[in-house]
Amino acid sequence: MRLPTVQGLIRRRILANFRVDPEVFQHLIPSRFTPKLHNGFAIAGVCLIRLEEIRPKSIPAFAGVSSENAAHRFAVQWDEDGLNREGVFISRRDTSSRLNQALGGRFFPGEHHHARFDVTDDGPEIHFSMRSADDRVTLELEANAATGLPSDSIFKSLEESSNFFEGGSVGYSVTAENDRLDGLKLETKDWHVEPLDVRRLASSFFEDTQNFPEGSAQFDHALIMRNVAHEWRSIDDLYV
Numbered sequence: 001m002r003l004p005t006v007q008g009l010i011r012r013r014i015l016a017n018f019r020v021d022p023e024v025f026q027h028l029i030p031s032r033f034t035p036k037l038h039n040g041f042a043i044a045g046v047c048l049i050r051l052e053e054i055r056p057k058s059i060p061a062f063a064g065v066s067s068e069n070a071a072h073r074f075a076v077q078w079d080e081d082g083l084n085r086e087g088v089f090i091s092r093r094d095t096s097s098r099l100n101q102a103l104g105g106r107f108f109p110g111e112h113h114h115a116r117f118d119v120t121d122d123g124p125e126i127h128f129s130m131r132s133a134d135d136r137v138t139l140e141l142e143a144n145a146a147t148g149l150p151s152d153s154i155f156k157s158l159e160e161s162s163n164f165f166e167g168g169s170v171g172y173s174v175t176a177e178n179d180r181l182d183g184l185k186l187e188t189k190d191w192h193v194e195p196l197d198v199r200r201l202a203s204s205f206f207e208d209t210q211n212f213p214e215g216s217a218q219f220d221h222a223l224i225m226r227n228v229a230h231e232w233r234s235i236d237d238l239y240v
Helices: 022-026 098-103 160-168
Strands: 006-020 041-056 065-080 083-095 111-121 126-130 140-146 170-176 180-188 195-204 217-239
Touching: 006 022, 006 126, 006 140, 006 160, 022 041, 041 140, 065 111, 065 140, 065 170, 098 160, 160 217
Parallel strands: 083 111, 083 170
Antiparallel strands: 006 041, 006 217, 041 065, 065 083, 111 126, 126 140, 140 195, 170 180, 180 217, 195 217
């Protein structure tokens, strides 16, 4: 699906990351992909992102739209044209925007489910909750600004984590066609992340023991980005 470049502002982007048993992880992604490992673990998570001023590149910012969104993602690798590539496999997208839901997968990449979001963000502290309209996905997060990663994180430093996730700018999302994934690339004008201290995180996705047997997925750490100008570029679909 090739479409004009879309641009806007990432007002807030939270990456809540889990370390996952690689064998469990492999069963949850298309066979074309393999896990991108870090210190022996696969990495999955959910991206909670508020987008503002979203519009085609030729349209002024005041005509853009805003939305709250959530994407469940897996850090993956695959071979293409003789090269090893990396990015994220996105198993589900949820949005507060009926427009995103209507157009996603039709006029721009990424099929979306509608969800209800309740977000309080005063800067240092964030309260976030989401429930999908089909009641299949719920998430609650309470967090505040931090000075570093948790002591038990498998990432030794913020820089190490930042480098890992910056490499995941290419995303492939599930579609109604079982063998085709929508392709999308995120290009940021200034990649900069900060750590978050997560006091509470409840995720129906990662707490589902049918997908993640007891102990196979554990919360590792969270990052936040704010006020980042960006562009979304559609790329060739991937067949799996």
